[in-house]
Amino acid sequence: MTKLRSVTLNEKTQLLSELPILSGTIGPDVVDIQSLYQQTGMFTYDPGFTSTASCSSSITYIDGEKGILLYRGYPIEQLAEQCTFLEVCYLLLNGELPNADEIVQFESTITMHTMVHDQLTNFFKGFRRDAHPMAIMVAAVGALSAFYHDALDIKSKKDRDLSAIRLIAKVPTIVAMCHKYSTGLPFMYPQNKLSYVENFMRMMQGTPCDDFVPNPTLVKALDRILILHADHEQNASTSTVRLAGSSGANPYACITAGIACLWGAAHGGANEAVLAMLEEIGDVSNIAKFINKAKDKSDPFRLMGFGHRVYKNYDPRAKLMRETCHEVLTELGLHDDKIFKLALELERIALEDEYFIQKKLYPNVDYYSGIVLHALGIPSNMFTAMFAMGRTVGWIAHWDEMIADPEQKIGRPRQLYTGANKRDVPPQHIKRS
Numbered sequence: 286m287t288k289l290r291s292v293t294l295n296e297k298t299q300l301l302s303e304l305p306i307l308s309g310t311i312g313p314d315v316v317d318i319q320s321l322y323q324q325t326g327m328f329t330y331d332p333g334f335t336s337t338a339s340c341s342s343s344i345t346y347i348d349g350e351k352g353i354l355l356y357r358g359y360p361i362e363q364l365a366e367q368c369t370f371l372e373v374c375y376l377l378l379n380g381e382l383p384n385a386d387e388i389v390q391f392e393s394t395i396t397m398h399t400m401v402h403d404q405l406t407n408f409f410k411g412f413r414r415d416a417h418p419m420a421i422m423v424a425a426v427g428a429l430s431a432f433y434h435d436a437l438d439i440k441s442k443k444d445r446d447l448s449a450i451r452l453i454a455k456v457p458t459i460v461a462m463c464h465k466y467s468t469g470l471p472f473m474y475p476q477n478k479l480s481y482v483e484n485f486m487r488m489m490q491g492t493p494c495d496d497f498v499p500n501p502t503l504v505k506a507l508d509r510i511l512i513l514h515a516d517h518e519q520n521a522s523t524s525t526v527r528l529a530g531s532s533g534a535n536p537y538a539c540i541t542a543g544i545a546c547l548w549g550a551a552h553g554g555a556n557e558a559v560l561a562m563l564e565e566i567g568d569v570s571n572i573a574k575f576i577n578k579a580k581d582k583s584d585p586f587r588l589m590g591f592g593h594r595v596y597k598n599y600d601p602r603a604k605l606m607r608e609t610c611h612e613v614l615t616e617l618g619l620h621d622d623k624i625f626k627l628a629l630e631l632e633r634i635a636l637e638d639e640y641f642i643q644k645k646l647y648p649n650v651d652y653y654s655g656i657v658l659h660a661l662g663i664p665s666n667m668f669t670a671m672f673a674m675g676r677t678v679g680w681i682a683h684w685d686e687m688i689a690d691p692e693q694k695i696g697r698p699r700q701l702y703t704g705a706n707k708r709d710v711p712p713q714h715i716k717r718s
C-alpha cells in the first residue's frame with residue numbers, strides 16, 4: 286500500500302491512460318477500471334453511479350440524449366405497437382421474439398402458474414386493512430421463497446426458468462390480492478380462459494357477484510403500460526436486484542429487494558406522486574405557483590413525473606403513454622376530466638419554461654401512466670404495485686443474466702472514508718456492568 290502511494294501523479298495519469306477501453310455494441314465506450322486500485326492505490330468516486338457501468342448487459346439499451354429505448358435491439362415504439370406484454374416478456378427473457386408456437390406455449394405455461402399457494406392468503410390477514418399495498422406486496426412476494434423452495438438452486442437454469450415463470454405469473458395475483466385486501470373485498474381466483482391482462486383486471490376489479498366483461502381498449506392500454514415498464518437497464522431497482530442476487534440470494538428475495546427500492550418517490554413511487562401533485566395543484570390557475578415552487582431551490586417541491594437521470598430528451602415511453610392516455614380518455618368519455626386537462630396544461634407550461642428547458646427536464650413515463658391508471662379506475666396507492674408488476678420480468682431477466690455471467694462476483698462498492706482517524710477509547714470511559 287505504501288509503495289502504491291508513492292506513485293507520482295504523472296505516473297498515475299499514465300497508468301490511467303493505459304487502462305483498457307471496452308466497446309459495447311452501441312453506446313459510449315467504458316474505461317475498464319478493475320485493475321485501477323492494484324495499479325494506483327486509488328478508488329473512483331461516483332455517488333449515484335452517474336459515470337459508472339456496474340455490469341455488461343445485452344438486454345436493454347437507452348440513448349438518453351436521443352430518447353431511444355431498445356429491448357433486445359427492438360425499438361420500444363415498435364414493441365408497444367406490434368407486440369403483447371407476454372411476447373415482450375418472452376423477448377426479454379430469451380433474447381428473441383417468440384414464434385407462433387412458442388408464444389402459445391409460453392402463455393399457457395404462465396396461465397398454469399397464476400394461482401398462489403393457498404397458505405399464502407393467511408399472510409394477508411396479519412396486515413392492517415389500511416396498510417400501503419406496497420408494504421403488503423414486499424412481504425407477500427418475499428414470502429414466495431417459503432412456498433416454492435423446490436426450485437431454488439440458482440445454478441440450475443431449469444430452476445431459474447421455473448422461478449421466472451412463477452414470478453411473472455403470480456405477481457399480478459398478489460398485486461390484485463393487495464388491493465382486494467385493502468378494500469375488504471374477497472380475493473378473486475385467476476381464470477385460465479382470460480389473457481394475462483384480462484385476468485389481472487378481473488382479479489383487481491371483478492367480484493364474485495358479477496361476470497367481468499373486459500373492455501378491449503382498456504385491456505390494450507394496460508398491456509401497453511406493462512410493456513413500457515418492463516425494463517429500463519440498470520435503474521435503481523434493477524441494480525438493487527442485481528446487488529441482492531450477487532450474494533447468491535434466491536430470486537424471490539432479490540425481486541422483493543427490487544420492489545422495496547421501486548417504492549421510493551424518486552423511482553416507481555413517482556406515478557402515485559404525480560396524481561397527488563395534480564390533486565394538490567387542483568386548478569389550472571395554480572400552475573404558475575407550483576412551477577415557481579419547483580424552481581425555488583429553498584423549496585423541496587419538484588414537479589413529479591418530470592426529469593430523468595438518463596433521458597435528457599423526451600422519454601420515449603412518455604410519448605407512447607400520452608397517446609394511450611388520449612385513447613383511454615376518449616373511450617371513457619373523460620376528455621373533459623379536470624385532472625387530465627390540468628396535466629396537459631402543466632406539461633405545456635413546463636416545457637416552455639426556461640428552467641425546464643435549460644435543465645432538459647421532460648415528462649417521464651410516470652407523468653402519464655398515473656393519469657391512465659387513474660382513468661382505468663386503479664386507486665393511486667396501487668400505481669407503484671402496477672409498475673412493479675410490469676418491471677418484474679426486467680428484474681428477472683437481469684438477475685438471470687447476472688447469475689449466468691461467468692465474470693459475476695459479489696457486488697461490493699468501496700467508499701471515500703470521511704470519519705474520525707484511528708483513536709483510542711479514553712481510559713476514563715465509564716464501564717457499564
Ligand code: CMC
Pocket residue numbers: 517520550551552553554555579580586587588589590591592593594595644646649650651
Ligand atoms: N422538478 C424541478 N427540478 C428538477 C426536477 C423536477 N422534477 N428534476 C430535476 N430537477 C433539477 C434539480 O433540482 C437539479 O437542479 P440543479 O442542477 O440546479 O441542482 C437538476 O434538475 C438535475 O436534477 P438531479 O436531481 O440532479 O437529477 P437526477 O438525475 O439525480 O434525478 C430524478 C433524476 C428523476 C430523480 C429527478 O429528475 C426527480 O426527482 N424527478 C421527479 C421524480 C420522478 O418523476 N421520478 C420518476 C423517474 S422516471 C421513472 C423511473 O425510472 O422510476
